Amino acid sequence: MALSLSTPILAFIRSFPQPAKxxxxxxxxxxxxxxLMAILAPYIAPHDPTSRVYVELQPPSWKYLMGTNxxxxxxxxxxxxxxxxxxxxVVVSATISMAFGVPLGLASGYYGGPVDKALSIVMDSIYxxxxxxxxxxxxxxxxxxxxxxxxxxxxxxxxxxxRMVRGETLKVKQMPFIEALIVLGCSDATILRSVFRNIIQTxxxxxxxxxxxxxxxxxxLSFLGLSVTWPxxxxxxxxxxxQPYLLxxxxxxxxxxxxxxxxxxxxxxxxxxxxxxxxxxxxxx
Amino acid sequence: MAGLGRYVIIRASLIVPxxxxxxxxxxxxxxxxxxxxxxxxVGTRYIPPAQLEEMRRMAGLDKPIPVQYFDYLLGVVxxxxxxxxxxxxxxxxxxxxxxxxxPATVELTIxxxxxxxxxxxxTGVGGALRRSxxxxxxIRIYSILTYTLFIPVLGMGLQYFLGLKLKLFxxxxxxxxxxxxxxxTGLLLLDSLLAGDxxxxxxxxxxxxxxxxxxxxxxxxxxxxxxxxxxxxxxxxDFIRAYRARGVxxxxxxxxxxxxxxxxxxxxxxxxxxxxxGGAILTETTFSWPGLGRFIYERIEYRDxxxxxxxxxxxxxxxxxxxxxxxxxYALIDPRVKY
Numbered sequence: 001m002a003l004s005l006s007t008p009i010l011a012f013i014r015s016f017p018q019p020a021k022x023x024x025x026x027x028x029x030x031x032x033x034x035x036l037m038a039i040l041a042p043y044i045a046p047h048d049p050t051s052r053v054y055v056e057l058q059p060p061s062w063k064y065l066m067g068t069n070x071x072x073x074x075x076x077x078x079x080x081x082x083x084x085x086x087x088x089x090v091v092v093s094a095t096i097s098m099a100f101g102v103p104l105g106l107a108s109g110y111y112g113g114p115v116d117k118a119l120s121i122v123m124d125s126i127y128x129x130x131x132x133x134x135x136x137x138x139x140x141x142x143x144x145x146x147x148x149x150x151x152x153x154x155x156x157x158x159x160x161x162x163r164m165v166r167g168e169t170l171k172v173k174q175m176p177f178i179e180a181l182i183v184l185g186c187s188d189a190t191i192l193r194s195v196f197r198n199i200i201q202t203x204x205x206x207x208x209x210x211x212x213x214x215x216x217x218x219x220x221l222s223f224l225g226l227s228v229t230w231p232x233x234x235x236x237x238x239x240x241x242x243q244p245y246l247l248x249x250x251x252x253x254x255x256x257x258x259x260x261x262x263x264x265x266x267x268x269x270x271x272x273x274x275x276x277x278x279x280x281x282x283x284x285x
Numbered sequence: 286m287a288g289l290g291r292y293v294i295i296r297a298s299l300i301v302p303x304x305x306x307x308x309x310x311x312x313x314x315x316x317x318x319x320x321x322x323x324x325x326x327v328g329t330r331y332i333p334p335a336q337l338e339e340m341r342r343m344a345g346l347d348k349p350i351p352v353q354y355f356d357y358l359l360g361v362v363x364x365x366x367x368x369x370x371x372x373x374x375x376x377x378x379x380x381x382x383x384x385x386x387x388p389a390t391v392e393l394t395i396x397x398x399x400x401x402x403x404x405x406x407x408t409g410v411g412g413a414l415r416r417s418x419x420x421x422x423x424i425r426i427y428s429i430l431t432y433t434l435f436i437p438v439l440g441m442g443l444q445y446f447l448g449l450k451l452k453l454f455x456x457x458x459x460x461x462x463x464x465x466x467x468x469x470t471g472l473l474l475l476d477s478l479l480a481g482d483x484x485x486x487x488x489x490x491x492x493x494x495x496x497x498x499x500x501x502x503x504x505x506x507x508x509x510x511x512x513x514x515x516x517x518x519x520x521x522x523d524f525i526r527a528y529r530a531r532g533v534x535x536x537x538x539x540x541x542x543x544x545x546x547x548x549x550x551x552x553x554x555x556x557x558x559x560x561x562x563g564g565a566i567l568t569e570t571t572f573s574w575p576g577l578g579r580f581i582y583e584r585i586e587y588r589d590x591x592x593x594x595x596x597x598x599x600x601x602x603x604x605x606x607x608x609x610x611x612x613x614x615y616a617l618i619d620p621r622v623k624y
Contacts, residue, residue, distance in 0.1 A: 019422065121302070121306065122306055122310070124303075125302075125303045125306040125307050125310070126306075126307070126310060128303065128559055128604060128608065129307055129559060129600070129601060129604055130559040130560065130562045130563030130600065130604070131559075131563060132563035132564075132566060132567075133562065133563055133566065133581070133597055133600055134311075134597070136566065136581060136585070136593070136597075137311060137314070137315065137593055137594070137597045138314055140585050140588070140590060140593050141314075141315050141322070141325075141590055143325070155314075212432070212433055216433070216435050219435055220435075220436075220566075220567055223437055223567065223570070224566070224570065224582055224585060225585060225586065226585065239435075239437055239438065239441075240437070243437075243441060243571070246441050246444070246445055247444060247445075247449060247456060247457075249449065251445055254441055255438070255441065255442070255445075258435065258437065258438035258441065259438065261435045261438060262433055262434060262435050262438055265433035265435070266429070266430065266433040269429055269432055269433050270429065273429060
């Protein structure tokens with residue numbers, strides 16, 4: 001039964017030309033396995049991530065796949081549990097920024113007028129500013145916690161969705177079928193829904209690419225101590241706390257969670273690249 | 286040249302609203318968000334209410350919000366005054382820190398920019414000239430990878446291999462202990478040369494290699510992609526075909542094409558500034574590089590929001606100024622821009 005449900009998805013993936021297909025498959029494989037890791041953490045983590053299980057600073061071995069950290073915790077278990085924080089922050093922040101960015105962009109592009117002009121200028125100014133610095137400023141005031149990190153990231157990514165959706169709306173607005181809807185006397189809600197259905201591909205691409213970026217921003221906030229607090233397992237935090245040991249030769253404490261950050265971000269970037277190839281959408285550079 | 290002067294003035298006046306919007310945005314954000322800056326500094330310690338009021342008054346937080354807005358803005362614009370620190374050492378002008386830290390960030394960003402454009406140029410031109418080859422595919426993968434390389438991960442990797450294992454470069458800081466460079470510009474590479482101190486220069490160089498390589502590599506991917514795509518487009522354009530038809534030698538045509546492919550790259554540099562400055566925070570933190578980014582990190586630990594606000598607003602000014610600078614260069618190199 002599950003097979004019949006997954007058939008349209010498989011057919012969709014098969015319809016991709018190379019090299020986009022390989023990129024999509026690799027990206028999906030990474031993202032899905034990290035998601036499974038987060039969901040199944042209590043069942044697959046071999047040890048308790050926050051308690052001392054063995055002698056500290058042991059290199060990777062069969063019993064402790066990624067070695068032990070400076071207080072004797074199992075790095076592998078911490079990496080598995082750490083996936084939960086990243087995914088939580090990224091999912092919450094992407095939902096919030098889409099909830100604001102997409103409708104604002106749609107309305108702004110469709111109605112135009114002075115409000116649209118003012119909103120565009122504000123969004124462009126925020127967009128031109130380093131998003132990480134802005135996220136840090138917000139997170140610093142809100143105080144360190146995963147939810148606050150998510151809110152800070154959400155705020156800085158609203159302009160990304162807004163700009164892309166507004167631009168696409170302006171394009172779709174010109175099309176004859178929208179004119180037809182207007183002539184037929186459809187309500188604004190119907191027309192906007194129809195515009196949205198035509199820009200959903202763009203939203204999908206922007207979503208994948210900005211999630212790839214948001215993962216790095218999330219990692220940066222926790223690296224700078226603005227998300228979870230020790231000893232909660234988190235990739236960015238573990239990277240930071242492992243650095244002094246890395247500089248003494250104990251590379252695994254920092255590098256294992258660090259490489260996971262890169263891998264997860266790469267997963268979303270590959271999906272975004274493949275989708276933009278497929279829909280032939282020119283993304284920003 | 287009079288035309289250019291006017292163009293610069295018009296462009297310069299256009300950055301004012303951008304910086305103002307950013308200032309307003311940061312200002313509102315820092316006040317609307319829940320969280321009291323004074324209580325954040327105090328933490329769980331007990332401080333008598335009278336002293337809290339005194340701290341509030343000193344930070345200017347007792348005044349009505351519109352007054353605070355204009356006071357701060359005028360202070361920054363007229364006197365370069367970014368307020369006073371809220372955490373230890375309490376009451377030190379934030380601007381002192383900012384000016385002390387700014388040159389380190391400037392030096393790092395210039396060095397990283399050079400690294401990024403060199404790598405971007407070589408890989409971008411290589412990819413475009415050997416389009417759809419295996420080389421081109423690996424260059425494309427490289428540019429996606431740099432997009433997702435987390436700066437501290439790359440930085441620590443370089444620290445481990447090039448610093449710790451091969452002992453080629455220093456792994457942190459800007460200068461070794463015991464070496465002193467008289468401050469003129471604050472850029473150590475320049476100051477040590479001006480002082481004629483070659484050993485200080487090589488020491489400073491040995492410190493800047495790893496951080497600038499890290500930030501440079503991460504930023505290079507965007508250049509790779511941009512140069513590659515532009516060059517492919519230019520190589521397919523009519524005027525290049527016309528050159529070829531007239532029998533202009535292949536390498537000269539390539540040089541013409543590369544020159545033309547570079548114009549859009551300059552506009553993109555303005556956007557890159559934002560990425561460069563954002564990346565500087567992580568690079569500086571990873572390498573204990575005493576710049577503005579590391580300053581923000583240090584003040585986060587003190588929860589000193591006055592310093593953070595000051596640094597963020599200084600960044601806004603720098604972004605605005607750099608965009609102006611890029612506009613001017615663009616006008617100078619592209620004859621199609623009218624001024």
